[in-house]
Amino acid sequence: MIFVDTSKYAIGRHRPNFYRSCEPRIAKYTSSNGAKELHECHTLGQETKFNYIVDYECTTKNSGFFDKDIHLSFMSGHAATMMFVAIYVSIILVQRLRKHLDTTMGRVVVGLCIILLVDLAFFVGYTRISDYMHHPTDVITGYLFGIVVAVFVKLFIDRSKCLTKDEVEKKPQTFQMKTIENNLPEMV
DSSP: OOOHHHHHHHOOOOOHHHHHHHHHEEEEEEETTTEEEEOOSSSOOOTTSOOOOOOOEESSHHHHHHHTTTOSSSSSSHHHHHHHHHHHHHHHHHHHHHGGGGGGHHHHHHHHHHHHHHHHHHHHHHHHHHHTOOOOOHHHHHHHHHHHHHHHIIIIOOOOOOOOOHHHHHSSSOOOOHHHHHHHHHOO
Protein backbone atom coordinates (compact mmCIF):
# COMPACT_ATOMS: atom_id res chain seq x y z
CA MET A 1 0.00 0.00 0.00
CA ILE A 2 2.94 2.33 0.50
CA PHE A 3 3.77 2.14 -3.21
CA VAL A 4 0.13 2.70 -4.19
CA ASP A 5 -0.20 5.76 -1.94
CA THR A 6 3.15 7.11 -3.10
CA SER A 7 2.08 6.84 -6.73
CA LYS A 8 -1.22 8.56 -5.93
CA TYR A 9 0.47 11.58 -4.36
CA ALA A 10 3.41 11.70 -6.78
CA ILE A 11 1.33 11.52 -9.96
CA GLY A 12 -1.75 13.38 -8.76
CA ARG A 13 -4.09 12.40 -11.59
CA HIS A 14 -7.60 13.88 -11.45
CA ARG A 15 -10.50 11.55 -10.78
CA PRO A 16 -13.01 11.14 -13.62
CA ASN A 17 -15.63 13.16 -11.72
CA PHE A 18 -13.29 16.15 -11.30
CA TYR A 19 -15.24 18.58 -13.50
CA ARG A 20 -18.64 17.56 -12.15
CA SER A 21 -17.73 17.59 -8.45
CA CYS A 22 -15.45 20.62 -8.43
CA GLU A 23 -16.64 22.82 -11.30
CA PRO A 24 -13.23 24.46 -11.31
CA ARG A 25 -12.46 28.09 -11.91
CA ILE A 26 -9.24 27.69 -13.86
CA ALA A 27 -6.37 30.12 -13.61
CA LYS A 28 -4.97 31.12 -16.99
CA TYR A 29 -1.86 33.18 -17.43
CA THR A 30 -1.87 35.74 -20.19
CA SER A 31 1.35 36.20 -22.09
CA SER A 32 1.09 40.01 -22.33
CA ASN A 33 1.53 40.91 -18.66
CA GLY A 34 1.78 37.50 -16.92
CA ALA A 35 -1.26 38.23 -14.75
CA LYS A 36 -3.43 35.41 -13.51
CA GLU A 37 -7.06 35.41 -14.62
CA LEU A 38 -9.72 33.00 -13.37
CA HIS A 39 -12.11 31.55 -15.96
CA GLU A 40 -15.20 29.44 -15.32
CA CYS A 41 -14.98 25.90 -16.65
CA HIS A 42 -18.35 24.25 -16.13
CA THR A 43 -18.12 22.18 -19.32
CA LEU A 44 -15.21 20.52 -20.99
CA GLY A 45 -14.30 23.01 -23.70
CA GLN A 46 -11.87 22.56 -26.56
CA GLU A 47 -9.18 24.60 -24.89
CA THR A 48 -9.16 22.57 -21.64
CA LYS A 49 -9.85 19.12 -23.05
CA PHE A 50 -6.23 18.00 -23.25
CA ASN A 51 -4.66 20.30 -20.67
CA TYR A 52 -3.72 19.16 -17.18
CA ILE A 53 -5.34 21.54 -14.70
CA VAL A 54 -3.05 22.44 -11.80
CA ASP A 55 -4.00 25.96 -10.77
CA TYR A 56 -7.74 26.12 -10.09
CA GLU A 57 -10.38 26.97 -7.52
CA CYS A 58 -13.40 24.75 -6.82
CA THR A 59 -16.69 26.60 -7.11
CA THR A 60 -19.03 23.99 -5.61
CA LYS A 61 -20.14 24.16 -2.00
CA ASN A 62 -19.43 20.50 -1.22
CA SER A 63 -15.86 20.55 -2.48
CA GLY A 64 -14.23 20.15 0.97
CA PHE A 65 -14.10 16.36 0.68
CA PHE A 66 -13.00 16.45 -2.93
CA ASP A 67 -10.15 18.89 -2.33
CA LYS A 68 -8.17 16.17 -0.52
CA ASP A 69 -9.22 13.24 -2.67
CA ILE A 70 -9.69 14.66 -6.17
CA HIS A 71 -6.03 14.17 -7.21
CA LEU A 72 -5.67 10.58 -6.02
CA SER A 73 -6.87 8.59 -9.01
CA PHE A 74 -3.74 6.78 -10.23
CA MET A 75 -3.45 3.83 -9.33
CA SER A 76 -6.48 2.13 -7.85
CA GLY A 77 -5.67 0.88 -4.37
CA HIS A 78 -8.89 -1.15 -4.24
CA ALA A 79 -8.02 -2.97 -7.49
CA ALA A 80 -4.42 -3.58 -6.40
CA THR A 81 -5.46 -4.95 -3.01
CA MET A 82 -8.21 -7.18 -4.37
CA MET A 83 -6.02 -8.62 -7.13
CA PHE A 84 -3.23 -9.20 -4.61
CA VAL A 85 -5.62 -11.11 -2.35
CA ALA A 86 -7.09 -13.09 -5.26
CA ILE A 87 -3.72 -14.16 -6.67
CA TYR A 88 -2.05 -14.82 -3.32
CA VAL A 89 -4.96 -16.87 -1.97
CA SER A 90 -5.13 -18.76 -5.28
CA ILE A 91 -1.46 -19.66 -5.02
CA ILE A 92 -1.97 -20.79 -1.41
CA LEU A 93 -5.03 -22.86 -2.40
CA VAL A 94 -3.14 -24.66 -5.14
CA GLN A 95 -0.18 -25.20 -2.83
CA ARG A 96 -2.17 -26.48 0.16
CA LEU A 97 -4.66 -28.59 -1.80
CA ARG A 98 -2.08 -30.14 -4.12
CA LYS A 99 -3.01 -33.68 -3.13
CA HIS A 100 -6.68 -33.05 -4.03
CA LEU A 101 -5.80 -31.83 -7.53
CA ASP A 102 -5.39 -35.44 -8.66
CA THR A 103 -9.16 -35.92 -8.70
CA THR A 104 -11.58 -34.26 -11.07
CA MET A 105 -13.71 -32.94 -8.21
CA GLY A 106 -10.66 -31.40 -6.52
CA ARG A 107 -9.64 -29.60 -9.71
CA VAL A 108 -13.19 -28.31 -10.19
CA VAL A 109 -13.51 -27.03 -6.62
CA VAL A 110 -10.09 -25.34 -6.61
CA GLY A 111 -10.72 -23.91 -10.10
CA LEU A 112 -14.09 -22.50 -9.02
CA CYS A 113 -12.53 -20.91 -5.94
CA ILE A 114 -9.85 -19.26 -8.07
CA ILE A 115 -12.43 -18.03 -10.61
CA LEU A 116 -14.58 -16.66 -7.79
CA LEU A 117 -11.65 -14.77 -6.26
CA VAL A 118 -10.49 -13.27 -9.56
CA ASP A 119 -14.07 -12.38 -10.54
CA LEU A 120 -14.50 -10.61 -7.21
CA ALA A 121 -11.35 -8.58 -7.92
CA PHE A 122 -12.66 -7.69 -11.40
CA PHE A 123 -16.01 -6.69 -9.89
CA VAL A 124 -14.31 -4.33 -7.44
CA GLY A 125 -12.38 -2.74 -10.31
CA TYR A 126 -15.55 -2.40 -12.37
CA THR A 127 -17.36 -0.65 -9.52
CA ARG A 128 -14.46 1.79 -9.11
CA ILE A 129 -14.79 2.71 -12.79
CA SER A 130 -18.61 2.83 -12.79
CA ASP A 131 -18.64 5.05 -9.68
CA TYR A 132 -16.32 7.50 -11.50
CA MET A 133 -13.62 7.12 -8.87
CA HIS A 134 -10.94 5.80 -11.27
CA HIS A 135 -10.10 5.76 -14.95
CA PRO A 136 -9.84 2.31 -16.60
CA THR A 137 -6.06 2.67 -16.85
CA ASP A 138 -5.88 3.29 -13.08
CA VAL A 139 -7.70 0.02 -12.41
CA ILE A 140 -5.65 -1.98 -14.94
CA THR A 141 -2.43 -0.64 -13.42
CA GLY A 142 -3.73 -1.56 -9.96
CA TYR A 143 -4.45 -5.11 -11.18
CA LEU A 144 -0.97 -5.50 -12.64
CA PHE A 145 0.64 -4.11 -9.50
CA GLY A 146 -1.39 -6.49 -7.31
CA ILE A 147 -0.35 -9.49 -9.43
CA VAL A 148 3.33 -8.53 -9.33
CA VAL A 149 3.31 -7.97 -5.57
CA ALA A 150 1.46 -11.25 -4.89
CA VAL A 151 3.95 -13.26 -6.94
CA PHE A 152 6.89 -11.38 -5.38
CA VAL A 153 5.62 -11.99 -1.85
CA LYS A 154 5.04 -15.68 -2.49
CA LEU A 155 8.40 -16.24 -4.19
CA PHE A 156 10.70 -14.15 -2.01
CA ILE A 157 9.04 -13.42 1.32
CA ASP A 158 6.67 -16.30 2.12
CA ARG A 159 9.03 -19.23 1.62
CA SER A 160 6.77 -21.73 3.41
CA LYS A 161 5.85 -24.90 1.64
CA CYS A 162 3.31 -27.55 2.38
CA LEU A 163 4.69 -30.83 3.60
CA THR A 164 2.98 -34.02 2.57
CA LYS A 165 2.15 -36.67 5.17
CA ASP A 166 5.17 -38.73 4.11
CA GLU A 167 7.50 -35.74 4.44
CA VAL A 168 6.19 -34.99 7.94
CA GLU A 169 6.78 -38.57 9.07
CA LYS A 170 10.32 -38.61 7.62
CA LYS A 171 11.31 -35.25 9.14
CA PRO A 172 13.40 -35.80 12.29
CA GLN A 173 12.43 -34.14 15.52
CA THR A 174 14.77 -31.22 16.21
CA PHE A 175 13.93 -30.70 19.86
CA GLN A 176 13.92 -32.82 23.00
CA MET A 177 11.59 -32.56 25.92
CA LYS A 178 13.36 -31.77 29.17
CA THR A 179 11.88 -32.56 32.50
CA ILE A 180 11.26 -29.84 35.01
CA GLU A 181 13.39 -31.62 37.63
CA ASN A 182 16.59 -31.06 35.60
CA ASN A 183 15.99 -27.31 35.44
CA LEU A 184 15.21 -26.64 39.11
CA PRO A 185 17.85 -24.81 41.18
CA GLU A 186 19.43 -26.73 44.03
CA MET A 187 18.06 -26.07 47.49
CA VAL A 188 20.69 -25.11 50.10
